[in-house]
Amino acid sequence: MTTIVQEKARLDAALIRTQARFVELRSAAGPDPVFSEFAASEIAIELDLSCGAAAAQLKLAHTVTCRLPATLAALAAGAIDLGRARAVADATDSLSQVHATAVEEKVLARGGRASHTLFRQALRRAVLAVDPDGAQRRHEKQRRERQVRIGPLDDGMAELWAFLPAADAQAAYQHIDALARCAGAPDDPRSMDERRADVLTDLLLGRHHDYEPVHIEIGVIVPADTLLGLTDAPGELAGHGPIPAGLARDLACAANATWRRILTDPVDGSLLDVSRRRFPSAALARHVQTRDRTCRFPSCRKPAAACDLDHVQPHADGGTTDPANLLTLCRRHHRMKHKGNWLVDLAGSRGSVTWTSPEKRVHHTSPEPYIDCIPNPEPELDPPPF
Secondary structure, eight states: OOOHHHHHHHHHHHHHHHHHHHHHHTBOSSSSSSBOTTHHHHHHHHHTOOHHHHHHHHHHHHHHHHHOHHHHHHHHTTSSOHHHHHHHHHHTTTSOHHHHHHHHHHHHTTTTOSSHHHHHHHHHHHHHHHOHHHHHHHHHHHHTTOEEEEEEOSTTOEEEEEEOOHHHHHHHHHHHHHHHHHHOOTTOOOOHHHHHHHHHHHHHHTOOOOOOOOOOOOOEEOOHHHHTTSOOOOEEETTTEEEOHHHHHHHHTSTTOOOOOEEEOTTTOOEEEEOOOSOHHHHHHHHHHHHHOBOOSTTOOOBGGGSEEEESSOGGGTOOSSGGGEEEEOHHHHHHHHHSOOEEEEETTTTEEEEEOTTOOEEEEOOOOSSOOOOOOOOOOOOOOO
16 A cells, blocks of 8 residues: 655656756856756746755755666655655765666665664765775765854854764763763753753863763774775764764774674674673663664664663563563663564564554564675676687
8 A cells, every 4th residue: 555655746846857857947157066057046936945955955966866876766766755865866876877776776685774874874884885095085075074053043052063973973872971970960950951061161261160080981893804904885973974084993993992703794784793792781782772872662763772672572471581582772762662562572682672552553673784784696607618
């Protein structure tokens, strides 16, 4: 049965084809710009858009139609929505046609994912896999663009914004978060967001409140062959997603790095094991958090490290404490699982989950693999002797 979402996707695909045809009719003399100077104004007045928004629609229509036909077909079939189609266009904008096609095929093969965030992470992972050299150049270019900005807001407030390398941003946030969790007394009326904001302000303005030193840990997953420099397969930064191979090597080889073995399946990249230290409970928690990455409710992006570790089958009912019966769930969805009449089924230790809503609607989620596996090609046979 066609859903409303699928029908809207079909109509969006039809509009894209129509706008692409309009671009053909209003083509410019050269390849840049693709369409004439005043083409966007015609679209803007018909759709009640600004000229900038209309120009963005025309550019997307031209890109998807000419460079990403599989994306357009998936949109027309309702397999993805317009936001995901736009994400493919954005992710592949700086790639060659060959690389753009490879990224498109790799990501669409697994569908639209459970959320736009997961879909964009899959795109970033695919871009790094198919164009590792370009990925490193783009990272170095973006790093040179790091900056801090401020903007006024209403009611006497302002926005302080920073554009930073991912590892630095993750470490800074973890530091702020850890200090905020330690700073409040039991009767502190402030929310965690308020406490984080106060900690950040105190640190930047040099207000010393005798904050206790805190330990922070940034997880970096690097394939062994990448670490040895044999390939440029991308790494992973916990809480962020895929990162270029060169950055992963730099982080893994830093002076204060601590190593932990993570085994993944060579066929599909799913997590098999995280090396354990002395205390099994802590090691098991690390294993499940590493596998799940985030809260496992579809579309929730709460980092796994900040989630509860939940028994799918309650421990009191005989549920085991192992990866085949544990999920990371944020507090809201943990409570919802137990009190909201949702059914949850975990299919084995690799983390594939089926959620069934009170209305009996079924949603399937699986953790993204850590390694973008490519099947081994068929061996080449010697040509016949004639």
